[in-house]
Amino acid sequence: MQKIYRKIFFWGIFILFLISTPLVIMHSKGYRFDQKRGIFVYSGSVTLKTIPSSVRIFINNEEQPSRSLDIINNSITLNGLKPGTYKIRVTADGYLDWEKQVEVHSGLSSEFWNVVLMPQNPQLKGIESHKTARLFPSPFGKKIAYFEDLENNIFLWVTDFKENKTQLIFSKDNVSASRDRLENLEWNFKEDLMLIPVTRNNQKDYLIASASQDLSPIYLSEISRPGDIIKARWSPQEKNVIYFLARSNSENKSNLYRVSLDNNTLQLIIPGVIAYDLSQNSIYYIQENNILFKGNLEGGNITQINDNQFTDQPIGDGARLIAYDNERQALISQDGDLFVHNNGNESLSQKIASSVQGVQFSDDGKKLLFGTPNEIFVMFLRKWEVQPYRDENEIQNVIRISSPLENVFWFRDYEHILFSADKKIKLIELDPRDRRICLDVFENNLDDFPAVYDTSNGYYFFLRDESGDKRIFYFTLPEKTGIFG
Incomplete structure (x- = not known):
């Protein structure tokens, strides 16, 4: 047996x-093994890259074991999922949850490379300021300039973060800073000089002031030719050189000039310019024919960039040209019509939208953000071959609401957009799968407030009421959480 x-x-x-x-x-x-179907099926996976990187992940409300981050791209992969729809939730202490219904397909990975969790209570920091009307951080975030809110007088203050010092740079009666939101104080690339659009003697002018007060404040009209001066810009290479358009009462066309503060030398660069933009070493400009040209910063080596006109209609003196490079440019007419030139795999040159308030290229030039008073759009200028996939020249309506949209900025990953509406600062993602997640980042106590997002450092500056006084505050997005996220 x-x-x-x-x-x-x-x-x-x-x-x-x-x-x-x-x-x-x-x-x-x-x-x-799929018990419902009674057969074996090939599983799929979900890949997530999150900010912050230390998170908890739930699948259909069941918490998953912690996983090591991929050493190459800091992502987390959830393997062995049977094909179907799953509720994926990502959480972290002190942050708002991220949650989506995710489709998993046999043998494929559903990838989410830009999962951003917003802090529940951003840590506010105040800047010494009072009665603030507008604010202007310097290019590298070392300083911030602001105006006091005075009707017919100007008070310009600068805070130096490194020295933790705020000082009055300039004040003058019967001189007022421009209230046009399209006209901004501009810092030079050394962060020591400012160019400020002002009104004095009922004429438009530009104030040149030093953040360290090494240079006595002067007006651009005092060192340039007489006449209407518009669209003044600092040189991207020479810290004491300014470009501007001007014309006298006897002229019908504006000419592009440059002036050096070192010796007050005025130079005519290009005649008959309607709109221009500066890159690191070039000038892009449009004349009456609405065809784009490019020259060096001295006005030489002129070449025609595009054979086609932006439009055959007048674009107006208030038109704005925004050039990323020779292949990608945008033009906003004085009436708000947006025209785009995009020379990618497919050449496009046409009107894209109306009533446009502004445009911003992404840092890599592959996306163009633009908005109207109540809508935000993104145009994809290059084919996007990672999930979510996008076609070249595809335009997506990111959000449409009845309230006015203000303070529209790219988030630093260029896959999210910051904006404000109804007192709230919001963040919305571009990824439309399941739905676009739109989060309330912070609720302000002002109905209308200027703000600036410093993409490089992640600082969000804005005005907030404190005891009846408008002061500057800021928080960091995304929050700094240490070397390992």
Whole structure:
């Protein structure tokens, strides 16, 4: 009998081995048994890259074991998921949850490379300021300039973050800073000089002031030719050189000039310019024919960039040109019509939208953000071959609301957009899968407030009421959480 039992035991183990071995192999290869269908199916996965990187992940409300981050791209992959729809929730202490219904397909990975969790209570920091009307951080975030809110007088203050010092730079009666939101104080690239659009003697002018007060404040009209001066800009290469458009009462066309503060040398660069933009080493400009040209910063080596006109209609003196490079440019007419030139795999040159308030290229030039008073759009200038996939020249309506949209900025990953509406600072993602997640980042106590997002450092500056006084505050997005996120 013992011999029979041994045979039964042996053959039982052998049969179990024959049955289990294929199951183990199939499981290791990614196959899972679907009880509803009664068959084995090839599993899929979900890949997440999150900010912050230390998070908890739930699938259908069941918390998943913690996983190590991929050493190459700091992502987390959830393997072995049977094809179907899953509720994926990402949480972290002190942050708002991220949650989506995710489709998992056999043999494929559903990838989410830009999962951003917003802090529940951003840490506000105040800047010494009072009665603030507008604010202007310097290019590298070392300083911030602001105006006091005075109707017919100007008080210009600058805070130096490194020295933790705020000082009055300039004040003058019967001189007022421009209230046009399209006209901003501009810092030079050294962060020591400012160019400020003002009104004095009922004429438009530009004040030149030093943040360290090394240079006595002067007006651009005092060192340039007489006439209407518009669209003044600092040189991207020479810290004491300014470009501007001007024309006298006897002229019908504006000319592009440059002036050096070192010796007050005025130079005519290009005649008959309607709109221009400066890159690191070039001038892009449009004349009456609405065809784009490019020259060096001295006005030489002129070349025609595009054969086609932006439009055959007048664009107005208030038109704005925004050039990313020779292949990608945008033009906003004085009436708010947006025209885009995009020379990618497919060449596009046409009107894109109306009533446009502003445009911003992404840092890599692959996306163009633009908005109307109540809508935000993104145009994809290059084919996007990672999830979510996008076609070249595809335009997506990111959000449409009845309230006015203000303070529209790219978030630093260029896959989210910051904006404000109804007192709230909000963040919305571009990824439309399931739905676009739109989060309330912070609720302000002012109905209308200027704000600036410093993409490089992640600082969001804005005005807030404190005891009846408008002061500057800021918080960091995304929050700094240490070297490992």
